[in-house]
Amino acid sequence: MxxxxxxxxxxxxxxxxxxxxxxxxxxxxxxxxxxxxxxxxxxxxxxxxxxxxxxxxxxxxxxxxxxxxxxxxxxxxxxxxxxxxxxxxxDTGHHAVTRAQTRARALADAGQLAVDVGDAATPVMPPTRPQTPHTIPAPATEQLLLDLPTTPEGTRP
Structure with missing residues (x-):
């Protein structure tokens, strides 16, 4: 990157x-x-x-x-x-934080007055995403077993 x-x-x-x-x-x-x-x-x-x-x-x-x-x-x-x-x-959470900081800086540079609401205005990294294992469901299948007669040695079926 x-x-x-x-x-x-x-x-x-x-x-x-x-x-x-x-x-x-x-x-x-x-x-x-x-x-x-x-x-x-x-x-x-x-x-x-x-x-x-x-x-x-x-x-x-x-x-x-x-x-x-x-x-x-x-x-x-x-x-x-x-x-x-x-x-x-x-980096999704990190990008959200830097995007909010960049937007606030641009507004301040343009003359927008900042409203101080304490810590609520400070962007915070969101918690890490929970890791969920990726599983693909197996298709429903049936197994067909055939009982074939055996052929004598040396002969063709």
Whole structure:
């Protein structure tokens, strides 16, 4: 995912190398095991970098996600290689917070008076989504067993 210009200085200068190392650690496969909250894949996400994304068939672009949404925290335990779908779902709450902050800043810059309603006006990250295992119901089938007579050795049926 592209880094927004206002956040560029928050990333270390060697971010490309850090990001590549995380993707190599993952074997160029999405490392998400449900923390994104999509609920569309049991266990680890099957998407491979530059492969076809499950469900859509679009080309997968592997990204490096900060689990705590803090670009300065490049501890490998805080970083996951994620396909763009999982990364976007992981960041949904973070995007809502930054969108509210950007809108408030734009209104203030335009001369809109802010109403102080205390902590209620401060955007807060929503709680993480509960992880629900994705299950596909098995189709109802009947098994037909045939009791066929055996043919003597060396003869054709």
């Amino acid at each position: 592209p880094i927004r210009p206002e956040n560029l200085l928050r990333y270390p200068t060697n971010w490309p190398e850090i990001s590549r190392a995380i993707k190599e650690r993952a074997g160029w496969r999405c490392e998400c095991e449900g923390e994104c909250g999509r609920g569309t894949h049991p266990g680890r996400c099957p998407n491979l970098h530059e492969g076809a994304a499950y469900g859509t068939g679009s080309t997968v672009c592997l990204t490096t996600a900060h689990l705590d949404h803090t670009p300065e925290n490049c501890d490998p335990a805080n970083l996951r290689a994620m396909c763009q779908g999982c990364h976007l779902h992981l």
